[in-house]
Amino acid sequence: MNGEGNGNAQHWDAYPPGAYAPPAGYAPPPSHAPTPSYGPPPGYGPPSAYGPPSAYGPPPGYGPAQAYGPPPVYGAPGGWPMAPASWPHGPRRPGVATAAAVLGFVTGGLTALVSLIILFGVVGGTDEPSLVLMLLGFPCAVAVIAGAAVLMSRGAPHLLFGAALASVGVLALVGLVAMTTLYGDDLGAMTMLVVLALPLPVLTAVFARQPAVRGWAAAG
Numbered sequence: 001m002n003g004e005g006n007g008n009a010q011h012w013d014a015y016p017p018g019a020y021a022p023p024a025g026y027a028p029p030p031s032h033a034p035t036p037s038y039g040p041p042p043g044y045g046p047p048s049a050y051g052p053p054s055a056y057g058p059p060p061g062y063g064p065a066q067a068y069g070p071p072p073v074y075g076a077p078g079g080w081p082m083a084p085a086s087w088p089h090g091p092r093r094p095g096v097a098t099a100a101a102v103l104g105f106v107t108g109g110l111t112a113l114v115s116l117i118i119l120f121g122v123v124g125g126t127d128e129p130s131l132v133l134m135l136l137g138f139p140c141a142v143a144v145i146a147g148a149a150v151l152m153s154r155g156a157p158h159l160l161f162g163a164a165l166a167s168v169g170v171l172a173l174v175g176l177v178a179m180t181t182l183y184g185d186d187l188g189a190m191t192m193l194v195v196l197a198l199p200l201p202v203l204t205a206v207f208a209r210q211p212a213v214r215g216w217a218a219a220g
Contacts, residue, residue, distance in 0.1 A: 094216050097151060100207035104148025104160050107200040111167060112141035114197065130178040130190055133170065140167040144204065156217050157208040164205035171198050 115137040122132060140163055147160025171194050178190040207213065 093154070094212045096207055096210045097157075097213040097216055100157065100160065100204060100210070100213055101148040101151045103200065103204040103207060104144050104151070104164070107164065107167065107204050108141040108143075108145035108148065110197070110200065111137045111144065114193075115141060128186075129181050130174050133174045133177055136170045136173075137167065140170055140201075144201070147208070151208065151213070151217065154217055157213050161205050161208040164201040164208065167201035168198065168205065171201070 115135055118131050118134045119138075122135065143159065143163030144167060147157070147163050151157050151160050175191065175194040178187055178194070182190055
């Protein structure tokens with residue numbers, strides 16, 4: 001018993017605790033290094049101090065704004081100055097003047113045609129006073145046509161206006177005489193002729209007397 005116990009004691013003494021050699025190929029685990037402190041990434045510097053914002057100016061290439069002034073005066077091409085219109089409404093003939101002249105030509109032409117027909121009747125032996133008075137339409141027709149031509153040439157509208165009034169006067173005289181000398185169908189036919197012929201010279205006189213017509217003709 002003692003021998004066995006001594007043997008165990010010697011064996012234990014030969015390999016004390018902690019004296020075992022590690023097996024071949026065994027390496028101790030690496031020791032843990034201290035965790036590195038976190039800092040800014042490489043190349044990152046401290047933020048720059050904020051200063052006052054830079055003053056904004058016009059974009060490059062732009063000059064100072066021009067002061068506004070009156071628009072340039074446009075003239076005729078080639079540097080020629082434009083001749084000012086003498087009439088306030090421009091150099092063109094106003095429409096009312098054209099209408100007056102056209103009415104004058106129409107009135108004069110129809111009056112001359114009717115007077116020519118009546119002339120044939122008077123030459124054929126008709127001596128009715130109202131028909132004879134209708135022959136006064138010839139000089140009125142000539143004067144109205146001449147006045148319209150003068151107005152178309154930017155002349156004074158006085159001749160056209162006077163001739164139209166004379167035509168109205170002749171028609172009124174014919175109507176009065178017809179009412180005293182004619183009866184029945186003859187009176188009705190003459191009255192109808194006067195009523196149909198009266199509006200043209202009246203309109204011609206009204207248009208020829210318009211201020212625009214007189215102003216345009218006077219400025220010529």
